[in-house]
Each structure stands twice: as structure tokens, then as C-alpha cells.
Amino acid sequence: MVKIAPSILAGDHGNLAAEAAKVEKWGADWIHIDIMDGRFAPNLTFGPGLVKSLRKAVSIPLDCHLMIEEPERYVDKFLEAGADYVTIHAEAVSPEGLATIEGSVKRYGKGLGVAFKPATSLSSLDLSAHDVSLITIMTVNPGFSGQKFMVEVVPKIKEAATVFSRRQVEIEVDGGVDLSNARLVFENGGTVFVAGNSVFGQKVPEIAITELRKAVVTNA
Ligand code: DX5
Numbered sequence: 001m002v003k004i005a006p007s008i009l010a011g012d013h014g015n016l017a018a019e020a021a022k023v024e025k026w027g028a029d030w031i032h033i034d035i036m037d038g039r040f041a042p043n044l045t046f047g048p049g050l051v052k053s054l055r056k057a058v059s060i061p062l063d064c065h066l067m068i069e070e071p072e073r074y075v076d077k078f079l080e081a082g083a084d085y086v087t088i089h090a091e092a093v094s095p096e097g098l099a100t101i102e103g104s105v106k107r108y109g110k111g112l113g114v115a116f117k118p119a120t121s122l123s124s125l126d127l128s129a130h131d132v133s134l135i136t137i138m139t140v141n142p143g144f145s146g147q148k149f150m151v152e153v154v155p156k157i158k159e160a161a162t163v164f165s166r167r168q169v170e171i172e173v174d175g176g177v178d179l180s181n182a183r184l185v186f187e188n189g190g191t192v193f194v195a196g197n198s199v200f201g202q203k204v205p206e207i208a209i210t211e212l213r214k215a216v217v218t219n220a
């Protein structure tokens, strides 16, 4: 069974707690929260304050995707605010930073994620000695919701699923996932589907999560 993680970035920013509660009611497994600092990604979005508010609004896991430089400076703040998964970028973390972050995540009993931009190879970071719960394969470049799914990244989803097959690791696919490619993503080993536009941007968003789940089993 795949997990659907609606990305709150695509919701109404004036009503984020209500948006999160809605998707929880419609069957979301996780809430995906895109944190951007205007340096690692060309956009500015949310901070730990939003995570704290969303923690009160829903009971499903909060999946915090940190598209920021020097993530070790902020990870504790997101954990304190109630993040269940803290995902940092392979391109933004130093070996020392990763060790610090891993220690913090363990102390809080939460999950560590590592994300890769479309052009970054999995071998750019040796994770064999690290306790990782989530690998995020980005199928768009960081920055915005509503971009086109990059089909050329699909082999990397499969590679991640193979490399981590012996470990209890979720393979999350982030960017442009919709009804037209959900089946492909699943067949290549994706287990968590981030869905921004394909939930919040739909005419009937109430049924979008169920439709995505159906597409995994029916769109051959
Ligand atoms: C992009 C973000 C994605 C984005 C997904 O920088 O990491 O999570 O919000 O939105 P869609 O599903 O619309 O591509």
C-alpha cells in the first residue's frame, strides 16, 4: 500500500491548518511540508512555527522537507515543533552536519530523510553507516509546486529501491506526481507519493487522494 503525502505548499497559505485537516479527512497518510530558505531553493516558504500549528491541527505524521543550506542549524527546531520526518538534502549537508542531525533525530525518536535533486546521483553521499528512514527522490527541481514530472529520473527511483531494499526505508517521490505517472512511480519502487497540485489543484480535491491510490493499481 502506498502512502500519499499532500504537499501543503500547494494549499491556501491563509488557511494552512484547515487545509491540513481537510486532507487528513480525505485519507492522506502524511502531510508534506516544504521548507525553503531562498538560498538552496529559489523560494521562501515556512518555518518551525507552521509545523507547530499543524501538529495541533492533525494527528498524521508531518513530513518536513528541508530545502535549506546548513540544515544542522535548524533541525532541532523542527523536531521540537513536532516534525515526524526531517528530510535534509544530500547537496546541502556536510559529513559533520549529517552526524549531528542523525543524533538529534534519534534523540527525538523520529525519522531521518535524505533528499536528492534530479541531477544528483545517489552515490554522492555514502549512507551505509547512517540510520535513514526515508529517501526522497525529487522529480522536479526544488522551488515550486505544479512543475512537470521529470520522467528521466524514474531509473533513480528504481535504483534507490534496490539499494535500500534490505533496510526499512520508504522511497518517497516528490514533484509532479499525478494520475498519469502514479503507476510508473509505484512500479519502480516508490512507496510515498508527494502530491501538491494533484490534490490541492484538482476540481474535486475531496476525491483526489483516493483517485491516486486507484491509479496505482489500475493504470497499466
Ligand atoms: C518542490 C517541492 C514539492 C512540491 C510538490 O520544491 O519539494 O514537494 O511541493 O508539488 P507538486 O506535487 O505540485 O509538484
Ligand code: ZN
Binding pocket: 007, 032, 033, 034, 065, 174, 194
Ligand atoms: Zn517537497
